Amino acid sequence: MAGSSGSSDDAHGSGKASSPRSRYRDQVRAEIKAAALEQIRAGGAPALSLNAVAKGLGLTGPALYKYFRGRDDLLTELICDGYDDAAAAMRAAADRAAGAPPRQRLHALAAAFRAWATGAPHVYQLLAGTPSPGYQAPPETADRARAVLGPLLGVLGQGDCRGAALDLRAEMRCWLNGSPPVQQWVEGWAPDADAATALAGTVTAWARLHGVVGLEVQGLFGGMGHRPGTLLHAEMENLADALGLPAD
CATH class of the missing domain: 1.10.357.10 (Tetracycline Repressor, domain 2)
Structure with missing residues (x-):
């Protein structure tokens, strides 16, 4: 998907079974996107805060950046979705x-x-x-x-x-x-x-x-x-x- 950061698309596209680590990463990324969409639903795109998303999911701010490079990267994935x-x-x-x-x-x-x-x-x-x-x-x-x-x-x-x-x-x-x-x-x-x-x-x-x-x-x-x-x-x-x- 466009703008993704470290997604498992390559593994999926190769026909190889994804690893537990890859599946966990996909799950966390999906949870981050769902939380971000909920923020946007409640207050519009300007309300999106990566720190608030991370806090709501029990992550630290730096940990979230392991899944998305930044706010624009996350927005791009949401737009593509x-x-x-x-x-x-x-x-x-x-x-x-x-x-x-x-x-x-x-x-x-x-x-x-x-x-x-x-x-x-x-x-x-x-x-x-x-x-x-x-x-x-x-x-x-x-x-x-x-x-x-x-x-x-x-x-x-x-x-x-x-x-x-x-x-x-x-x-x-x-x-x-x-x-x-x-x-x-x-x-x-x-x-x-x-x-x-x-x-x-x-x-x-x-x-x-x-x-x-x-x-x-x-x-x-x-x-x-x-x-x-x-x-x-x-x-x-x-x-x-x-x-x-x-x-x-």
């Missing part, structure tokens, strides 16, 4: 909706993302915001974020850009031409679609998802007369209309 969980929710929704019309699949993915975010609002806010002043997420977190978006590419690539969206598609094509990794990512999820169209639709969907879900998670719909799920459905339906996404 969050993206992995969100990606798993999106893949599961895509599998359940496989074979359904594209528009229905889009709604299924949007609902799955909303359910994940509202089920773990502190994790969503950790991913959507800036965990701490000066924190710089390493490049590998971008790969995790793309895994969340991947299922959207295959669905939205079946639509077509028109009107004002043509400018966005042109910009996406420039991005694709200048970034082979992005090109490979899009083509891997939407091999039969125009890559720029798929990416333009996905970026738009992502912005609309965050717009609705972010406001809901922050409690900013309080006192308003609508259900967030109804608004999200309308946003995805409007996007599907704009892209001419097939309904059957």
Whole structure:
């Protein structure tokens, strides 16, 4: 996992049975991350204190640094875990909706993302915001974020850009031409679609998802007369209309 400090991934990846020492290390690391997430749930990312985590687990501060290099290292792992969980929710929704019309699949993915975010609002806010002043997420977190978006590419690539969206598609094509990794990512999820169209639709969907879900998670719909799920459905339906996404 990105940003880990001395994890046992190499042993697991080699197919060798992990040692008791390695299993103990994994267990302690998992307990540290769980305690850190609880702090973040209670007070947001700024509340995260390694000394408080260590004290709560009966460790000394220096002992905790045997498992994580520092606060940013721990934050990076929590962010990677969050993206992995969100990606798993999106893949599961895509599998359940496989074979359904594209528009229905889009709604299924949007609902799955909303359910994940509202089920773990502190994790969503950790991913959507800036965990701490000066924190710089390493490049590998971008790969995790793309895994969340991947299922959207295959669905939205079946639509077509028109009107004002043509400018966005042109910009996406420039991005694709200048970034082979992005090109490979899009083509891997939407091999039969125009890559720029798929990416333009996905970026738009992502912005609309965050717009609705972010406001809901922050409690900013309080006192308003609508259900967030109804608004999200309308946003995805409007996007599907704009892209001419097939309904059957």
